Amino acid sequence: MLLPHPALGSGxxxxxxxxxxxxxxxxxxxxxxxxxxxxxxxxxPGNADAxxxxxxxxxxxxxxxxxxLRATEAFEQALEQRPDSVEIHLRLTRAYRRIGLYEEALExxxxxxxxxxxxxxxxxxxxxxxxxxxxxxxxRATLRHAITEGAGxxxxxxxxxxxxxxxxxxxxxxxxxxxxRLRPRLIEAILELGSLxxxxxxxxxxxxxxxxxxxxxxxxxxxxxxxxxxxxxxxDASGAVPYFERALALEPTLANAIYNxxxxxxxxxxMERSRATMDRFAVLNxxxxxxxxxxxxxxxxxxxxxxxxxxxxRGESERAREIFERALELSxxxxxxxxxxxxxxxxxxxxxxxxxxxxxAIEINPTRPDAYAALAIEYxxxxxxxxxxxxxxxxxxxxxxxxxx
Amino acid sequence: xxxxxxSAVAGTTQPPRVTFARASENAGLHFDHVHGGTGQRYMVETxxxxxxxxxxxGDGWLDVYFVQSAATPGFQSPQxxxxxxxRNLGNGTFAAASRxxxxxxxxxxxxxxxxxxxNDGFTDLYVTNFGANRLYRNNxxxxxxxxxxxxxxxxxxxxxxxxxxxxDDDGNLDLYVANYVDFAWDNHKFCGSVQRDLRAYCHPDVxxxxxxVLYRNxxxxxxxxxxxxxGVANAREGKGLGVVFGxxxNDGDLDTYVANDSTRNFLYLNxxxxxxxxxxxxxxxxYNQDGKAEAGxxxxxxDFDGDGRLDVVVTNLDLQTNTLYQNLGQGIxxxxxxxxxxxxxxxxxxxxxxxxxxxDNDADFDLFVANGHIIDNVESFRDNVTYAQPNHLYRNExxxxxxxxxxxxxxxxxxxxxxxSSIGDLDNDGDIDLIVTNNNQTADYLRNDGGNxxxxxxxxxxxxxxxxxxxxxxxxxxxxxxxxxxxxTAARELPIVVEVKAGSSYCSSSDLQLHIGLGTATAALxxxxxxxxxxxxxxxxVGNRAYVLHEARGVIAQRxxxxx
Numbered sequence: 027m028l029l030p031h032p033a034l035g036s037g038x039x040x041x042x043x044x045x046x047x048x049x050x051x052x053x054x055x056x057x058x059x060x061x062x063x064x065x066x067x068x069x070x071p072g073n074a075d076a077x078x079x080x081x082x083x084x085x086x087x088x089x090x091x092x093x094x095l096r097a098t099e100a101f102e103q104a105l106e107q108r109p110d111s112v113e114i115h116l117r118l119t120r121a122y123r124r125i126g127l128y129e130e131a132l133e134x135x136x137x138x139x140x141x142x143x144x145x146x147x148x149x150x151x152x153x154x155x156x157x158x159x160x161x162x163x164x165x166r167a168t169l170r171h172a173i174t175e176g177a178g179x180x181x182x183x184x185x186x187x188x189x190x191x192x193x194x195x196x197x198x199x200x201x202x203x204x205x206x207r208l209r210p211r212l213i214e215a216i217l218e219l220g221s222l223x224x225x226x227x228x229x230x231x232x233x234x235x236x237x238x239x240x241x242x243x244x245x246x247x248x249x250x251x252x253x254x255x256x257x258x259x260x261x262d263a264s265g266a267v268p269y270f271e272r273a274l275a276l277e278p279t280l281a282n283a284i285y286n287x288x289x290x291x292x293x294x295x296x297m298e299r300s301r302a303t304m305d306r307f308a309v310l311n312x313x314x315x316x317x318x319x320x321x322x323x324x325x326x327x328x329x330x331x332x333x334x335x336x337x338x339x340r341g342e343s344e345r346a347r348e349i350f351e352r353a354l355e356l357s358x359x360x361x362x363x364x365x366x367x368x369x370x371x372x373x374x375x376x377x378x379x380x381x382x383x384x385x386x387a388i389e390i391n392p393t394r395p396d397a398y399a400a401l402a403i404e405y406x407x408x409x410x411x412x413x414x415x416x417x418x419x420x421x422x423x424x425x426x427x428x429x430x431x
Numbered sequence: 432x433x434x435x436x437x438s439a440v441a442g443t444t445q446p447p448r449v450t451f452a453r454a455s456e457n458a459g460l461h462f463d464h465v466h467g468g469t470g471q472r473y474m475v476e477t478x479x480x481x482x483x484x485x486x487x488x489g490d491g492w493l494d495v496y497f498v499q500s501a502a503t504p505g506f507q508s509p510q511x512x513x514x515x516x517x518r519n520l521g522n523g524t525f526a527a528a529s530r531x532x533x534x535x536x537x538x539x540x541x542x543x544x545x546x547x548x549x550n551d552g553f554t555d556l557y558v559t560n561f562g563a564n565r566l567y568r569n570n571x572x573x574x575x576x577x578x579x580x581x582x583x584x585x586x587x588x589x590x591x592x593x594x595x596x597x598x599d600d601d602g603n604l605d606l607y608v609a610n611y612v613d614f615a616w617d618n619h620k621f622c623g624s625v626q627r628d629l630r631a632y633c634h635p636d637v638x639x640x641x642x643x644v645l646y647r648n649x650x651x652x653x654x655x656x657x658x659x660x661x662g663v664a665n666a667r668e669g670k671g672l673g674v675v676f677g678x679x680x681n682d683g684d685l686d687t688y689v690a691n692d693s694t695r696n697f698l699y700l701n702x703x704x705x706x707x708x709x710x711x712x713x714x715x716x717x718y719n720q721d722g723k724a725e726a727g728x729x730x731x732x733x734d735f736d737g738d739g740r741l742d743v744v745v746t747n748l749d750l751q752t753n754t755l756y757q758n759l760g761q762g763i764x765x766x767x768x769x770x771x772x773x774x775x776x777x778x779x780x781x782x783x784x785x786x787x788x789x790x791d792n793d794a795d796f797d798l799f800v801a802n803g804h805i806i807d808n809v810e811s812f813r814d815n816v817t818y819a820q821p822n823h824l825y826r827n828e829x830x831x832x833x834x835x836x837x838x839x840x841x842x843x844x845x846x847x848x849x850x851x852s853s854i855g856d857l858d859n860d861g862d863i864d865l866i867v868t869n870n871n872q873t874a875d876y877l878r879n880d881g882g883n884x885x886x887x888x889x890x891x892x893x894x895x896x897x898x899x900x901x902x903x904x905x906x907x908x909x910x911x912x913x914x915x916x917x918x919x920t921a922a923r924e925l926p927i928v929v930e931v932k933a934g935s936s937y938c939s940s941s942d943l944q945l946h947i948g949l950g951t952a953t954a955a956l957x958x959x960x961x962x963x964x965x966x967x968x969x970x971x972x973v974g975n976r977a978y979v980l981h982e983a984r985g986v987i988a989q990r991x992x993x994x995x
Contacts, residue, residue, distance in 0.1 A: 160813030191750065192815050193778035225720075227770045259720070285722030292713055292763065304712045307722070312667075315724070319636045355621030 040070035047079065056087040067103070074107035078114060085121060091332050094124050095339060112144040119151050125332035128159045146177040153184055162191050179209035186218055198222060206235070213243045220252050229260035247277035255286050263293035281311045327357040334366055343373035361390035365397050372400070377407045395424040449791050449885050451842030451865065454878035459524045460866075462497040462515050462874040467506045467539070470630075472622075474614045475539060475561045475589070476503060477632040477805050478672075479783070479850025479870035481938025484857070485545035485554050487532075488573055491990075492519035493855045493942055495866055496556060497874055498540035504616055513537040514558065521993075523858060533575050538562050542851070542938030546595035548604045549652060550900040559590030559608060559938065584654050586644045589614060592729075594934025596676040596685045597899045598661070599705030600963045603648035604899045604933070607663070607687055609671025612638035624812065631806050635670050635693045635726075642666035643674075643689065647705065662707045663687075668694040673730035675935040677741040678906060680762060683964060685904045688716070690727030690745045700762075713763075716743060716756045720766045725751045726781075729852075729937030733787030733796040734758075734928040735827060741930070744773075746782025746800055746937070749816050753777045753785070753800060772831035773798070780820050781805055784852025784937040788863045790879060792886025792948030794911055794927060795827040801867050801937070803848030819846040822867060842877035849875075855942030861888050861975060861992040863946050868939075883975075883992060887911075887949040890977035891957070893931055898962040898982055901943055903933040906960045911952030912971060926958070949974045 043066040050059035063080040067073060081100035084093040101118035108114055115138050122131035135152045139145075149172035156165035169177075169185040186202035189195070199222055205215035216239040223232035236253035243249055254269030270287035273280055284307040291300035334349035350367035357363065368383030384401035387394060402417035455461070468476040480498035487494045495517045502508055513535035517525035529535040538560035545554050553569035563585040567575035579585040588610040595604040612635050620638075623631035642664040646654035658664035673690030680686060680700055686707070689697040695717035699707035711717030719725050726748035732741045740758035747753055752774040756764040768774040777800065784801035791797065802820040809818050824839055825832035836843040842865070851868040858864065862882025867875045889909070893902035908926035927947055934940045949955055957969040961982050969985060972978060979988040 160815070162813065162815040164814070193750075193775070195775055195778075225769055225774070255720075282722035285718065288712070289715055292715075297713075300713065308712065311722070352621070 040066045040073065040076075043069065044073060044076045044079075047076070051079065051083070056083050059083055060088070067100070071103065072107060074104045074111075074114075077101070077104035077107070078117075081117060081121065085117070085124075091125075091328065091335070094121060095332060095335055097121050098125065098127075098336060099339070112138075112140050112148065116144075116147055116151055119155070123155060123158065124329075125336055126329035127333060127336065128155050131155050132159070145175065146172050146181060149177060150180060150184055153188065157188065157191070162188055166192065179205045179212050179215065182208065183212060183215040183218065186215070186222075190222065195222065195226060199226070210238070211242045213239060213246060213249070216242060217246075217249060217252060220249075220256065224252065224256050224259055227259070229256050232256040233260070245276060247273040247280050247283065249273075250276065251280060251283040251286065254283070254290070258286060258290050258293070263290040266290045267294070279310060279314075281307060281314055284310060323357065327353055327360055327363065330356065331360075331363050331366060334363075334370070338366065338370055338373065341373075343370050346370040347374060359390055361387045361394065361397075364390065365394065365400070368397075368400060368404075372404065377404050380404045381408060393424060395421050398424065449862075449879065449881040450840030451877040452880050453841045453845070453875065454864075455874065455876040457523070458876055458878075459526065460495060460517055460874065460876050461527075462495075462499075462517070462868075464497070464499060464868060464871055464874065465508065465512055466500045466871040467502040467508065467512065468871070469503060469505045471503065471505070471619065472630050472632050472807075473503045473616065473619055474612075474633045474638070476500070477807065477870065478541065478591075478611075479803075479848070479938075480540050480868055481542040481592070481784070481851030481936070481940075482853045482866050482868045482874065483543035483545045483556065483940045484853040484855040484866055484942050485556075485940065486519075486942075487516070487545065487554050487556065487569065488518055489553060489571075490519075490521065492521045492859065493857050494519050495525065495853075495857075495876075496534065496543050496545070497868065498536075498543050498558065498851070498938065501537060501539040511537070514540050514543070519857065528573070532573055533577070534567055536560070536565050536567075538565065541589070541591050542593060544593045544595060544934040544940040546604050546901040546903055546933040546940075546943065547899075548595065548606070548648060550603070550895075552900065554901075554943075557584070557593055557595070557606060557608075559593050561589045563587045564590045564593075564608065578652065582652060582654050583656075584608075584646050586610070586656075588641050588644070590644075591672045592674040592934060592936075592938050594674045594676050594687065594932070594940075595901065595903050596687070596933065597648075597904055597962050598645075598685055598701060599647070600684065601648075601650065602895070602897055602899055602963065603650045604901060604903060605648050605705070606644075606646040606654065607674055607676070607934075608644040608646070609674045609689055610641040610643050610669060611635070611672060611692070612670050613641055614638045629808060629811055631808060631812065640666055640669045640691075640694060642669050643671050657705070661705060662709070663697075663699050665697065665709070668697075670694050671697075672728050673745065673935075673937055675730050675732050675743070675932060676904060677732040677743075677930055677932070678904070679732070679741050679743075679758065681740060681760075683960070685962070688730055688732065688743050690730040691724070692726050692728065693724060695724045696727050696730075696745060710762060715766065716764045719751065719754060725754065728781070728783045729785045729801075729935075729939075731785050731787050731935045732930075732932075735787060735796045735798070737795065737925050737927065739925060739928050741928070744785055744787070744798060746785045749779050749781050749804070753782045770831075772833065773825060776823060776825070776834045779816050780823070781816075782823075783850045784867065784939060786852055786854045786865070786936055786941060788854045789886075789888075789946070789948035790824065790863055790882050791826070792862060792882055792888045792950065793827075794886065794948045794950035794952070795829075797827045798825040798832060799823070799852060799854070799865060800825075801849035801852040803850060803870060807848075817846070819848050821846055822849055822852075840880075842875065845875070847872050847875070850937060851939040852936050853939045853941045855944070856890065856946060859977070859993040861890075887951065887953055887974040888946060889949060889955050889972060889974050890944055890946050892944040892977070892979045893959065893961075894979065894981045894987075895961060896982040896984075898965070901933060902931045902961065902982070903943070904962040905931045907931075907945060907947075908958040908960075909947045909949075910956040910958075911949040911974075912954040912956060913951065914953040926956075944977070 047059040047062035066076040081097040084097035098121040153165040153168045182205035189198035202219040220236040233256045239249035250273035254266040257266035273283040288303035330353040338346035347370035364387035371380035381404040387397045398421035402414045405414035466476040483496040516529045516534040542559040553571045556567045558565045568578045593608045622633035645658040647657045684701040698711040728746045743756045757767040780802040787796040800823040824836040826835045847869040862879040865877040895902045910926040
């Protein structure tokens with residue numbers, strides 16, 4: 027290795043550490059670069075480039091919640107150094123969205139103005155957040171304004187989605203057609219338009235549009251499925267089948283392609299195969315629906331938990347406590363959130379509540395060492411020495427047994 | 432409001448304008464629904480309740496039975512909450528008679544469906560609750576008796592819509608009860624936006640499904656739950672809110688369609704012996720056209736395109752559109768919602784109650800949809816929808832449906848949170864009126880004014896003899912005859928197909944009497960297929976009259992329209 031690891035205490039200059047991180051990044055050894063950057067910003071908190079790169083690497087190459095939280099801090103630090111940077115605004119906005127800080131993200135964008143193509147990127151980001159918080163009229167206004175300033179295909183595409191959500195399908199169609207005209211190879215816009223045209227029973231135009239989609243993205247299973255659907259809805263079941271089959275060759279678990287194929291086979295009178303295909307759909311769909319429900323719930327809890335941790339790390343412990351308590355209303359059996367709630371209580375000197383939260387975290391997940399350690403500290407603070415010693419012993423046991431040791 | 436319809440129709444080029452009046456206040460229908468919520472947002476609060484329109488006292492005038500909610504934990508009600516029975520006094524007004532009739536069910540009510548389950552000539556009432564359901568037997572003297580225990584029909588799930596039908600053609604009405612989800616007071620969960628500290632009503636995904644119940648009438652006043660044996664106990668996917676029986680495959684027995692919320696819908700085809708198989712997937716009525724389950728709320732069926740096959744409408748959540756499934760025959764349906772112009776107008780609305788009916792008597796089925804969002808604070812989450820919403824009326828214009836509610840007068844003006852809906856000619860004037868329930872709000876009586884001038888009509892009250900007395904499931908083919916014509920010179924190629932339904936819409940049931948608009952025709956020929964298979968043909972019946980038809984005996988009574 028050409029570089030000594032920063033944890034070894036090399037005593038290198040911050041500039042050197044940053045340069046080493048840059049070299050590793052160029053070599054695409056992104057994860058290795060992160061410790062150098064941490065060291066660099068610790069030594070020189072005024073290095074906006076180092077903060078920025080740290081944030082980028084954490085968000086792009088480490089998706090864990092801890093990493094996103096740290097990236098958020100990094101972008102905030104970078105922004106302090108460079109308050110006029112459009113790129114930092116955009117990246118910080120994205121990081122905020124990933125941990126559910128929508129209002130903070132909007133506030134950040136609202137207090138910033140710029141011109142040119144970067145302004146369109148900001149408008150798109152703003153509109154996406156507005157949609158996330160349910161402000162469709164706001165998103166429409168943002169996008170329309172960007173369009174009057176000369177924004178391009180992506181903005182029209184986004185506007186098409188907003189218009190659809192506002193129930194104005196004519197406007198949605200017009201926006202998507204413009205997006206398609208401005209950038210004929212923007213696959214998302216082609217598929218969205220094709221789907222809308224099918225919905226509106228304009229099958230000939232839909233077919234034409236979706237033929238373009240499979241030309242642009244021949245490996246896109248969704249495009250083949252939609253093209254098949256356009257044919258099926260137009261009454262051409264035999265013409266539709268090959269498209270569904272192609273979609274399924276590309277993505278065998280694409281449930282709606284299986285469903286459509288079953289309907290096409292039914293229309294062709296091939297009942298046995300249709301039934302078998304529909305049975306396959308039913309099994310797959312049930313699994314996917316169950317997974318989707320569980321994932322949505324868990325994503326929701328993770329986002330709320332992340333938001334709580336964000337405030338906890340900023341020292342806003344009372345706010346963090348409230349957020350963790352609400353997260354537990356969503357998911358009362360989430361051991362991690364109980365643990366985080368315990369941390370917030372510790373910061374607030376609520377030792378009884380902290381101990382209770384750690385106890386609950388241990389009940390739910392008895393093999394979590396840090397919960398025993400934290401609980402030992404709280405028992406000690408409450409004068410429960412024996413219990414504290416027991417928890418410490420358990421902590422040591424778990425650490426000893428932990429994998430990798 | 433007047434009986435002189437024939438002359439009004441003849442010779443006019445522009446049909447008289449039909450409007451719907453807000454008639455609750457003047458009619459004395461002062462029902463105020465109370466959901467019993469305290470801000471905890473228990474899921475049950477937002478589901479509202481339905482209504483049954485039926486002649487429960489047998490005086491020839493349609494009465495109204497409103498279903499009431501009850502207290503949620505911690506709720507203090509200033510008044511006792513119970514279901515309310517309004518007797519139609521026949522003079523344009525109604526009088527509450529809940530206590531005297533003993534129909535003041537205090538449960539957390541969801542729905543009600545009327546039919547003469549014991550074939551004694553008096554219409555009985557089944558009430559679904561969040562909690563034990565109730566069966567009220569009509570004593571024939573203005574009172575009802577709670578016979579739930581004896582009958583064995585007190586399922587304790589979260590019952591929603593129910594429907595009566597003779598599934599095995601034994602002359603006794605059986606009962607299908609849709610159950611929703613496994614929510615209970617003690618498994619109430621937090622839903623909404625934690626980030627924004629906003630609690631909201633839970634999505635049905637948060638709770639598990641519950642199997643529906645099918646009670647087989649044993650003919651001795653008791654019932655047996657045969658759901659599992661009959662093949663309709665699908666607990667995994669069953670989150671039922673709407674049920675409607677009909678002969679969807681034209682094979683002479685009654686099938687049922689169940690609208691499920693967030694899981695796929697069911698189409699149970701009767702195998703001729705009271706057992707069913709679910710053909711929803713292959714029929715194309717389980718999912719939307721993208722293969723996605725929708726939030727089915729209410730449902731109704733009718734032959735809207737006049738091809739002799741029953742089509743189905745299902746109301747859904749906003750951005751899903753309501754869905755119209757056109758029956759193509761051969762067991763296949765096609766989602767024609769967009770093609771028929773019903774999609775875009777419904778995109779931003781949450782539909783609940785829905786009814787096919789011919790409001791302008793032009794001899795085809797128009798469509799009513801009662802709207803209201805689920806989330807009472809939805810405007811805090813999204814700015815593209817509202818909680819209170821207008822109800823919708825779509826006029827059948829053959830190729831497409833035209834959105835006409837904005838021109839329908841005061842009855843369609845209020846924005847409310849509508850849930851159940853039921854139809855019937857409440858003032859016996861020859862056009863169909865509407866009753867709509869609203870969640871935590873007063874109910875509405877939308878009186879049809881002018882429908883009886885817009886076209887001719889005929890009303891048929893069928894009474895079974897070997898068939899169930901209610902004649903639920905009877906199919907009638909009505910062939911309108913132009914003025915002075917004779918059989919064989921019909922006004923249209925194919926007859927109008929109608930069936931007697933005991934239960935449809937959302938948690939509601941409508942009048943059991945059939946009302947058929949005849950357009951410019953002044954008479955009609957009838958072919959009746961009674962449950963059990965007996966077919967009767969009746970010669971020319973003069974329009975603008977209400978007939979009582981007994982199985983094997985023909986017309987036994989008739990009357991003209993009433994002017995109140």
